[in-house]
Every structure is written in C-alpha cells, then in structure tokens.
Amino acid sequence: MPISASALAAPVMALAFPAIDPVAVAIGPFAIRWYALAYIAGLVGGWLYARRLVSAASLWGGVPRPSVTDIDDMLVYVALGVVLGGRLGYVLFYNPGQYFSDPLSIFAVWQGGMAFHGGLAGAAVAMALLARARKIPILSFFDVAATVAPIGLFFGRIANFINGELWGRPAPDLPFAVVFPNGGPVPRHPSQLYEALAEGVLLFLLVAAVVRVAGFRRPGLVTGVFAAGYAIARSACEFFREPDPQLGFLFGTQVSALEGGVTMGMLLSLPLLIAGLWLVRRALDREPRAGEETA
DSSP states (O other), X not given: OOOOTGGGSOOTTOEEOOOXXXXXXXXXXXXXXXXXXXXXXXXXXXXXXXXXXXXXXXXTTTSOOOOHHHHHHHHHHHHHHHHHHHHHHHHHHTOHHHHHHSGGGGGOGGGOOOOHHHHHHHHHHHHHHHHHHHTOOHHHHHHHHHHHHHHHHHHHHHHHHHHTOSOBOBOTTOTTOEEOTTSXXXXXXXXXXXXXXXXIIIHHHHHHHHHHHHTTSSTTHHHHHHHHHHHHHHHHHTTXXXXXXXXXXXXXXXXXXXXXXXXXXXXXXXXXXXXXXXXXXXXXXXXXXXXXXOO
C-alpha cells in the first residue's frame, strides 16, 4: 500500500521498536528463539489447564470426557497438528508461488511462515484422530482445546511483536505507534499487541465465562463460542494490520466499507464464524441426555 509523504514524518511521540533479540538463548550454533518458546509456553500452559478441566467432574455432568492421560497424549497430537497444519496453511494460502517454485523451502520453518487457520485445521484433524482411537466424542476434545487455545494465541502474538513481524498499518498520528525495524520509517499500529489482547486475553475471558456458566454439558458450545469469537477478533484486528505484501488487499484497495477491500485473514475467518455460530445454535437446541445437567 503506498505511503503518503505526510505519513513519513514521524510524530514526536512515536515509539522506537524495543531492541529485543529474537534469539532468547544461544549456546554455540544452537539457538532457541522467542517464537519457539512462545509455542512451548502455549502448549504447556494449555496442557496444564486442560488437565484441570477434565479433572473437574462438575463441569461435565453426564457428558463423556477425556481422561488426564488422553490430555497428555493430546498435547503431542496437537503440537504436530499445529506445526504441520500451520506451515501447510501458510504455503497454500499466503505464498504458494514462492514455495511451488522452490518446494524444498517448505521445510525451512526456521525462516518463518505459519498460518493460524492452517494450524487450527491441523490441530482439529489430530484431535479427531485421537478421539476416534480413544472412542471419545470429538466435541469433548474440541471443547477442552477451545478453552485453552487463547493461551497459545496470546504468547504467539507477543512473539510476533518481539520478532518485529506482522506489523500494523501506518499510523503517523497515533501516540503509541511503533517504528518497526523492517517496516520502514513510518510509525505503525502495534497490531500484534492488539491481537494478543483480542485473540488472547479477551477471548480467553469470554470462553472461560462460558465454561463457568455452562461447563462442558452442551457439547460444541465452547468450541462454537471460541470459533466465532476468534473470527470476530481477528477480523477486527485486520483493520489495523498490514496485509501480507505478496497478497495485499483482496477485492479492493483497502479495508473499508467504501472500498470493499478485505484481507486473507478476514476471508479465512468467515467460514470459522459460520461454523462457530452453527455449533452454538446446535448446542443450545440440543436435548440434554438422561443424567446430564443443563446450564
């Protein structure tokens, strides 16, 4: 998107990007990046919380639930699903030309390039396989995962900020705009932090409130709230996030009601919103089974 000359004049209150090394720990040639630690923190934090959720019988009523051992195994399945699905989603939706011309670069995950929607699909497939193997209703796994997923989203967006990637659109008049090292001289929205707040903190609180009120006694309700909530939060944040340069805006020149432009993030969130609303409606219309407590 072209930047006007006025936007290049950084305001006095614009913030310089904090000098945070993307490598958290380096021992010789071995380096651990903050992005990897964010994945680990999200997975481990979600795993510990999930173990508590399945141990609380009062949240489930008569609904079959995973055991603590199932949750331990789910951690491995989800980790593989997130990484493989996230990478494949990025390749297919965000930069297919580059990777089809150089297929071996698909495996260069250390160079970055992960898509949340792909990671979500990969995790869903992994959980479905585990649920089938353990003969546990798929929605029971999904509801637990949906409750803990915002933890990983929060840490992931913070890592995006530390890496100075996925920055926001130009905001020269914003007092807390940030000049990112690779984003040119123009101050920009710290959209990664917006997403950490919306997709991480606020979505976590929303889903936790649903669990507190209804528990997991309505299979699919928590999953639907998470899916619809994420779609809304992501789409709202896309108004402040710079679109991927290889894609730009779709069907228009910018995100606005007048221009009609949307981003790939918005487009991929639409089916998630529809599926989420359908799951919520289905869960609320469902007749409780015998012995099952109602919300």
